[in-house]
Amino acid sequence: xxxxxxxxxxxxxxxxxxxxxxxxxxxxxxxxxxxxxxxxxxxxxxxxxxxxxxxxxxxxxxxxxxxxxxxxxxxxxxxxxx
Numbered sequence: 426x427x428x429x430x431x432x433x434x435x436x437x438x439x440x441x442x443x444x445x446x447x448x449x450x451x452x453x454x455x456x457x458x459x460x461x462x463x464x465x466x467x468x469x470x471x472x473x474x475x476x477x478x479x480x481x482x483x484x485x486x487x488x489x490x491x492x493x494x495x496x497x498x499x500x501x502x503x504x505x506x507x
Contacts, residue, residue, distance in 0.1 A: 427457050427482040431493040436506040439494050441470055444504040448473045453504045455480050459487040462501035470502060 431437060438447050447453050448470065456474050458467060460483050474481055484490050487499035494500055 427484045428489060428493045430455070430482070430505065431457055431490065431503050434505045437494065438504040438506065439491075439496065439500050439502075441466060441502055444502050445470050445473065447504050447506065448477065448479070451477065452506050453477075453479055454507045455482065455505045457482050457484060457490065457503045457505070459483070459490045459499075459501050460485050461487050467502055 491498050491500040
């Protein structure tokens with residue numbers, strides 16, 4: 426289900442740094458994170474999302490998440506913009 430959301434999203438942001446920046450600018454409506462990602466790396470992003478009340482969905486694979494974004498590398502996190 427969440428992979429479909431990523432594929433269908435008009436505007437999405439891939440990557441931890443870009444996602445954090447978008448969160449700080451309050452441009453994010455939902456986050457999709459991979460279960461196999463290093464959650465210690467994502468902790469700051471997840472804390473900011475919790476502060477803003479942004480829903481977080483999980484998927485099982487970084488590789489599949491990257492593919493859903495149309496990139497050839499794995500993705501730990503994707504933000505869907507407002």
